[in-house]
Every structure is written in C-alpha cells, then in structure tokens.
Amino acid sequence: MPTVSSEELAAAAGVNSAKLRKDFSYLGSYGTRGVGYDVEYLVYQISRELGLTQDWPVVIVGIGNLGAALANYGGFASRGFRVAALIDADPAMAGKPVAGMPVQHTDDLEKIISENGVSIGVIATPAGAAQQVCDRLVAAGVTSILNFAPTVLSVPEGVDVRKVDLSIELQILAFHEQRKAGEEAAVAEAAAVVVPPVRPAANGRKGPDGDMPAVMPA
Amino acid sequence: MPTVSSEELAAAAGVNSAKLRKDFSYLGSYGTRGVGYDVEYLVYQISRELGLTQDWPVVIVGIGNLGAALANYGGFASRGFRVAALIDADPAMAGKPVAGMPVQHTDDLEKIISENGVSIGVIATPAGAAQQVCDRLVAAGVTSILNFAPTVLSVPEGVDVRKVDLSIELQILAFHEQRKAGEEAAVAEAAAVVVPPVRPAANGRKGPDGDMPAVMPA
DNA sequence: GACTGTGAAAGGGTTCACAGCT
C-alpha cells in the first residue's frame, strides 16, 4: 500500500479526518491532492519530527523489578532510545548482567552521564531515593527525567520531568467500572464499605452523604 | 490543617484556583464560603467519586519483570486495589512466591476470575500472548483491561481497554529535548543519521527534506 | 473580611465545508 488517504488513516485511528489533515499540515504539506499521503515519506517525516530518527542515550537508575523490566523493554530500541547504562545503589548488584548489560554503581553516575552524553534519565528507584538521584542526574547534565517513583520531584527551571504512576490507569478503569455498575448500587456499596466522615459543623444539607453527586460532564 | 482554600490547593497542584473550584463544584457543594474545604470531608468525597473507597480485586497475568514490579507496587493497595492473583503460563513459575503470593498457572484463569469476582485484569505478558489472554479474561467475565503488552487488543463492545506504552513518555521527553537543542541543529543531525527516502514522483518542492517544518502550536 | 460557587467572557481545539490541486 504505497499511499493512504486521510480518511483511511482517520478511520484506523478513530479520529476525524479533518483533524488528521490539519495536524499533518502543521508538519508541512506532505500529501498530494487527489491521491493521499505517500506512506513511506509520511512515516519518515513524522519520525523525524518526533525525534525518532535521532539516537537518544538514556540511563536507568534503580534496577529493581521495574528497572529490569524497562531495561528489557523492546519498544525503546525501535524508537531511537539506547540504554547507555543501568545504575543501582546496591553494591551487590554491581557487575550483574541485566538485559545483557552489567549494572553499574551509583558512585559512577556522573562519569557515566558525561561520557555517554546522556540527556535523558529514567528513575525507577524507591520513592525515598528518587529526589537525591534526580538532583545528581540534573547536576551531571541531564535535562529530561522520566520518573516512575511515587514522589513529586522538584527540579530547576529548564529541566523536564514526566511522572508515570502505574496505578493511575487502573484508577481510570475502576472509575468507569463503577459507572458501568450503575450509580446507585455503587454509591450504596461505597457507603457500606467505609464509614463516611460526618460533614463538619454547619451542615447546610447541600450534599448529604447518601446523595447522588452531580454528574460529571462526559 | 483542617481546611484548605482553593487557592492553596491550586498553588500546590499548579493550576488556576477557579478551575479547581469549578471542577469540585461538579461533585457537589462541599466547600464553605469564607472558610474553604474541610480536608477530611473533601478527601472522602473525591475518593468515593473516583471509586477509591471500593475494593477492586485485580489479577495480573504475565509475571515477568514487569508483572513482578506491578505485584510489588505499593500504590495499588492504598487506592483500593487488591491483587487477587498472579497468573503465568510458565509451569516453572507456578507456586513460586512473588510479592508474598504464589503464582498460579494459566489453566486456572477462569476459576480464579469467577471465584474472586474479578472485573479488572492487567496484562503484562509478551506481545504474542496478549490477545489470547485478553480473550480468556473477557470470556471469564473481566470487563476492564489494563494492557502493558505492545499490541493493540481487540475486545467486544462493553469492555474497556487502556494501553500503557512505557516508551511513549520517553518519546515525549525526547521530543522536547529535541526542541531545546534547537531546530536547525536537530534537523541537520537527523538528516545525517538516516538517509531520508526521496520524495516520490511529483515533487512540488513544498517541503524538501532539509526544510524546517512548520512550527507546531505550543 | 475571606472564600466559595458560578454566569459570562475568553481562549483553544475540533469539525465543517469548500477552494484548489492532481
């Protein structure tokens, strides 16, 4: 299939074709009227715009289950990411191979960063260690951090942080699950599970505990 | 601190206080004018609305590094999620304790689901096994699925699927990193790394390969 | 005096609809 129309792509992605065309138009005029978009050319242009054609060395700090899972994750290499080093604070981990690569000790963090020209760091440590690791990464020159630890990191201006909370997606599912189950039943059940704190002081009886809360938009 | 103002919460969350008040207002009038929001009461109301006061049994299928990381993840329990079972297809894994819980074999999947009243399943298997696991989960009565495998799952109407792609967040960071580095330099580097496919056929020279693409909005 | 709750204004993103090109 050498070319695709915006209509076909939109159907596949589940969006409106006009939106897709407008989005593409921000990248340039890469389509051909009356024909569509050349697939190979479009893929290249989008890849380039997203930075997928570049090589991004990253370090993963904290090689527990999650760190190891990330190190083994196949999706990284195919999108231009190269795991430059695995770093852990546990001396017992040092030298152990994970995903075919020896784990290095935190002591060498700064050296590793500068020698590999790393600008993106992944933190998969326990919450307690995260801020400290973050500070060292930033001091060593890292300007983008992906944080899997359940803490909010504070960083200086100019450094990007993205936090991944593995339980948030579950929460979203549970929220919809609750809706599926039906509002009344769910509220009654919730009320039975937890003894709700009584409304403090002045109780204007605007939203008593058993009430059905106002429906959130869409 | 028994009460908070929308201003304080907004500052902490990094959003506008009017937005915060309007959002809260969809849940009901839980604040007190001149005073603010009662912290305990507000937490309870939000928890209830999000379904955090309910008990959600979940199963995790695929106990590799990622599955184990999820099983050990502390954030689940505190948000009402209870890991009801860990399931893996590898007979060698069966019975092994992970996060203080014996791994069970895939053969018993249907039994586990129905006995525990599980409605949410987490798939952390390799891509190849994901759809098959998904089908079995759905057939057994699961109506929400959190998918960590790098595949698009197809499910019948009425079943929710959320896909977590661990590399997407990295990609977003890389995209901003590329911007920080400066448009020209990045494009030049990209062009050097990959030989771009030539523009097919009619080349109207609207966006030649070295061109700076139109800037995307914000 | 302080702070919520909300109508109205502003802003941003999406969709329509069609001119323009192949």
Next chain:
DNA sequence: AGCTGTGAACCCTTTCACAGTC
C-alpha cells in the same frame, strides 16, 4: 473525480469576575 489544505463556524474548557455566604 478524488483528496488535500485551510478559513470559518462551532463547541468545549479555562479563566475572569463578582454575587452570595459564612
């Protein structure tokens, strides 16, 4: 005839601003 690229219309979300309440 077919499909892109895009101005204009539309709609939804955010912010302003203030009346209402404690």
